[in-house]
Amino acid sequence: xxxxxxxxxxxxxxxxxxxxxxxxxxxxxxxxxxxxxxxxxxxxxxxxxxxxxxxxxxxxxxxxxxxxxxxxxxxxxxxxxxxxxxxxxxxxxxxxxxxxxxxxxxxxxxxxxxxxxxxxxxxxxxxxxxx
Numbered sequence: 001x002x003x004x005x006x007x008x009x010x011x012x013x014x015x016x017x018x019x020x021x022x023x024x025x026x027x028x029x030x031x032x033x034x035x036x037x038x039x040x041x042x043x044x045x046x047x048x049x050x051x052x053x054x055x056x057x058x059x060x061x062x063x064x065x066x067x068x069x070x071x072x073x074x075x076x077x078x079x080x081x082x083x084x085x086x087x088x089x090x091x092x093x094x095x096x097x098x099x100x101x102x103x104x105x106x107x108x109x110x111x112x113x114x115x116x117x118x119x120x121x122x123x124x125x126x127x128x129x130x131x
Contacts, residue, residue, distance in 0.1 A: 013059035013125055014038045018048040018075060019091070020067045028062065028091075028117070035118050045070030049078055058086065060124060062108065065092035076105055087124050 015037050019025040022043070029039045040055065042048035045067060052058055061079055065072035076088040093110040108120045
């Protein structure tokens with residue numbers, strides 16, 4: 001894991017990856033680090049919220065939708081209460097996300113490839129106001 005950079009440019013962001021599946025998380029972390037990002041991992045929504053409360057340098061949250069205890073959309077709602085300007089991207093294999101659809105979260109459709117992740121992250125970060 002890389003040290004925090006505090007930078008929020010699309011080429012070098014600090015990204016929190018939230019997924020309860022260790023293999024999926026490891027793959028995403030590796031991919032994001034290869035793209036030049038600094039990555040923090042969480043295996044649950046509760047762990048992610050604790051990280052967000054203690055790490056002001058997070059630029060983007062990428063979360064799985066289907067997790068035990070707290071879904072990705074439930075996590076997004078909680079994130080927006082803590083940090084309204086922090087973008088959240090939902091990684092999902094479902095075309096439609098019934099709960100939380102009013103949030104209009106950017107979605108990364110599974111299965112995804114390196115190019116799709118890079119493009120999605122760049123698009124989300126380019127829409128974010130610098131902090």
